Amino acid sequence: MSILALVTAAGALVVSATAASRVPKRGGSGRTVDQLPRDTAALRREVAAWADAQTHTFRHLAVVRYDAFGDTGGALSWTLALADDTGSGVVITSIHGRNETRTYAKSVSGWSSEQTLTPEEERALAEARR
Template identity: 60%
Template sequence: MAVVLALLALVVAAAALVVALRSGRRTPAEAGDDLPADAAGLRREVAALRAEAAGALRHLAVVRYDAFDEMGGRLSWSLALLDDAGDGVVLTSIRGRNEARTYAKSVAAWAGEQELSPEEGEAVAHARMARM
């Protein structure tokens, strides 16, 4: 279980790094140097920040379940990591008696590019309702 959590943390950290690099974030010192002094300029700055945040993975949801009847404890899970447009990824780990398998599926516009399992679809639906 610890290995799965460590792997999940690594994936989330890598996704956050990709999003940060893609958005070209500035450091707090850099951001304060060019702030506009007038209200119209501040409105433009807020609009730019909102547009930048739209690409962040802000819609998250986890669905835990028992993949097999002989297993208990809801050790299998599906995690949806999506931006405001519904683009992102669903990560799934299916735990069996002797092994665990992990899958990643791309999501675009709130729908899987590959067929999603019922649990993966549920994770996407919960992430869509999540407001962060």
């Protein structure tokens, strides 16, 4: 189980790093208050750049837990939806059975996926969108 959590965390880290690489490199990070522009127009540009960069961070997330099979209990299967403000991100699903566990990742763009989503994945994506 801990190996699965490690693999899932590594996958989420890769997706986050990919999204972060799309964010334009603008001034602002690591600067002190004294280094910020003093005029209102420049401050407005700084805030706009920061807000634009936030568009590509995973701020929408939801987890749906469920029993994937009738012979297992405890809602050990789960789906995690992670998306930015544009609806781009990933849906990660882990299906737990009696003898094995399988994990799937599907890319999301514009709040939908080219791959067919399960009802649980659709639910997680819908909950993340709220």
